Amino acid sequence: MSDLTQDAFLGGQLYLWQPRRGYRAGVDPVLLAASVPAQAGQTVLELGCGAGAAMLCLHARVKGLHLTGVEVQRDYATLARRNATEVNANAQVVATDLRDMPLDLRQQQFHHVLMNPPYFDRSAGTAARDPGRDTSIGGDTPLSDWLNIGIKRLAPKGRLSLIQHIARLPDVIAAVHGRLGSLVVLPIHPRPAQPPGLFILQGVLAGRSAFRMAAPLVMHEGAAHDSDRESYTHQTRAILRAAATLDISD
Secondary structure (H helix, E strand, O other), X not given: OOOEEXXXXXXXXXXXXXXXXXXXXXXXXXXXXXXXXXXXXXXXXXXXXXXXXXXXXXXXXXOOOEEEEEEOOHHHHHHHHHHHHHOOOOEXXXXXXXXXXXXXXXXXXEEEXXXXXXXXXXXXXXXXXXXXXXXXXXXXXXXXXXXXHHHHOEXXXXXXXXXXXXXXXXXXXXXXXXXXXXXXXXXXXXXXOOOOOEEEEEEEEOOOOOOEEOOOEEOEOOOOOOOOOOOEOHHHHHHHHHXXXXXXXX
16 A cells, blocks of 8 residues: 555544555544453454554553454555554554464454444445445455454453444344343444444453443534534543543443
């Protein structure tokens, strides 16, 4: 990739190289990273890491993590390695299909597995023109495979975290039923009077707490976008600009 931009995240606490065209990380990986209750010294696996936005936002908030990223698109994996090196993250990035990970990686267990799987069912949609964007928003790996593989990589009491489109919530619940416990779902609303468009789900391997819904995150103030000013709520602004934690764990 020769046509790149270097973009600020977390109010300038993190800069990432991204392709000028194709898939570009937005707020979703930042929200996902903010929700992961990782502690220094723990191991973290991100499936489908792209250029590294989620795992490196997590690194910016929690130092001393051991990060591993898996990314099927080699150009994005190369960017993730570059970005991790430039922020001195203890990270390895493996360029592989998550369904065909190397044996040494399949033998590892992690305290945290995070993922931002493609939101759209490829069998039900039209491919995007840019191959990188198409893989990121649709891909050819079923959502159930993402979850199955992620759960298998969890250490005892390990936690899986994902962000996904609200329409896929039944699919996610069905895929983790009987395999993860202590499930928490955080609905993400664009504005106060609008229904949620996204959700974050977390579950713990062998967790025993009852299922619960966390208080929703509302992204923007007001009923509609009425000017050029930024309209994020105080909580959202703190997450996106100051690396604040989005605490949904029990």
